């Protein structure tokens with residue numbers, strides 16, 4: 657297996673796979689950082705507390721990293737996903753399978769990552785790895801559960817089997833779009849609960865936002881063809897709860913800072929790692945518009961992130977919305 661992207665999640669996944677006895681290479685774009693990881697068995701910038709397995713190979717030359725790879729697992733941020741695929745196109749072995757653990761959409765188009773993979777690297781086995789999994793906890797060997805979705809169910813089971821470990825339950829499924837949607841959208845909703853907690857609005861507000869956020873995920877997911885069981889599974893509800901409540905979440909931390917009155921640029925500078933919601937909020941908004949859906953919490957996060965409203969005004973607007981039924985009729989009807 658080759659893992660592309662030597663940030664928090666790529667490093668944690670590569671360590672997991674190597675500890676499972678799977679021959680694993682980790683590729684990153686920063687040759688000096690890779691050399692330091694190889695020498696010290698630590699990723700000082702992204703996972704400083706974790707000792708990496710000694711047999712994890714680090715490789716900064718992409719062509720060398722990819723040679724002979726049976727599975728290529730991409731863990732770069734969504735803004736780098738398309739360019740990563742373009743780099744892979746001329747280098748990849750004909751029979752290498754492609755998986756990704758990135759959460760987000762193509763910035764500017766709202767296209768799902770599986771659509772980009774199908775365009776750039778058609779005709780291969782593909783899968784998304786997703787679910788509630790803070791890199792720090794997985795890397796530290798704390799109990800976690802993830803899920804692998806692929807149209808090729810045998811490949812989903814194969815990849816889940818490679819990741820499954822004494823303290824990591826890896827499930828499999830076949831709803832790629834549903835798995836991707838939950839993992840992307842929860843980042844936007846985590847900003848909303850972070851803002852509420854940063855403003856010290858209380859635990860009722862947090863639970864209300866998580867649940868109404870879930871409602872938004874269900875409505876967009878059903879409109880796009882996701883399966884409801886995926887959305888209430890690990891990749892949807894599971895990751896939503898984790899990211900909305902766990903302070904390890906960078907998206908939640910962005911919301912906390914905004915709710916406390918910190919400017920967005922300063923908040924992002926302090927976090928110092930990828931915060932996917934900043935781009936994903938635009939794409940959720942785009943998809944909602946395209947499908948004629950009113951997703952008020954996601955829209956409020958979008959407006960706050962663009963500086964169009966203050967967190968206080970966004971809350972006032974949410975609370976002033978018309979009273980209505982909790983669910984639209986026929987939400988779970990798929991035909």
Ligand SMILES: NC(=O)C1=CN([C@@H]2O[C@H](COP(=O)(O)OP(=O)(O)OC[C@H]3O[C@@H](n4cnc5c(N)ncnc54)[C@H](OP(=O)(O)O)[C@@H]3O)[C@@H](O)[C@H]2O)C=CC1
Nearest residue numbers: 662663664665666685686732733736758759790791929930
């Ligand atoms: N961290 C987590 O707990 C989890 C993260 N994810 C998802 O995984 C993805 C990656 O996140 P994460 O690892 O946490 O992010 P980090 O901020 O920890 O690391 C980002 C990594 O991506 C690299 N990178 C950035 N741009 C490019 C590029 N153009 N080409 C190649 N590499 C690039 C960075 O390199 P450099 O250091 O040189 O800038 C860095 O190594 C995101 O979509 C995230 O949502 C999913 C589940 C859990």
Ligand SMILES: O=C(CO)COP(=O)(O)O
Nearest residue numbers: 787788789790905906907
């Ligand atoms: O996706 C994650 C956990 O499942 C990580 O969340 P953040 O990107 O908000 O840190």
